[in-house]
Amino acid sequence: MTDIDDLLAKARGRSEDYGRIYGRKETSDDYLKTTYAQLYQEAKGDTVADRDSWVRSQKGYQDAILRKKDAYADWKTAETYMKLLFAEAEVWRTKQANNRYMDNAHR
Template sequence: MTDIDSLLEQARKNSKGYGEKYGCKETADDYLKSTYASIYASAIGETVGERDAWVRRHEEYRKAIERKQNAYADWKTAETYMRLLFAQTEVWRSVQANNRYMDSAHR
């Protein structure tokens, strides 16, 4: 049987880290866009396509993409963990409701 108090404690304990990971995920998009714009300003090339290709090959831009990828992966892992905790909580609630129903049916 799942102990609801331990599930809730796990959710409380992980909520701060979950919030931080969500914040990193949200700011990773802006960081990638601002990195692109910053590099694009000094990009080499005469056409938009040439400048865009130059930016996308730039090491700073690749690092920004990796940062975004890691932020999304960390957030998704944390989100999945929290969803599993909530699912376990819902199962516990259903079991408790069924037990109450069965107890009342046997009276």
């Protein structure tokens, strides 16, 4: 296998995870809002501030925040990995173009 084949194999190998991670990131905001809304219905307190404070102190809401944080961290890691692969592929492409140019210059 050539260098580019290895890079493409890495990208293909991560593509399924990449999609799953992207989906989790995209739905994490809705999950957090839905969790907040469900807990708010059960909230104890007379004022909006009291109910908001109660919701934010619940384990379910804190878990949703952690889920969102993890989803964004996983996404950024995967996105950076793919960007690095694309950069490596671009370097390979440039080297190939330079080699072809040099081959033609020597003819």
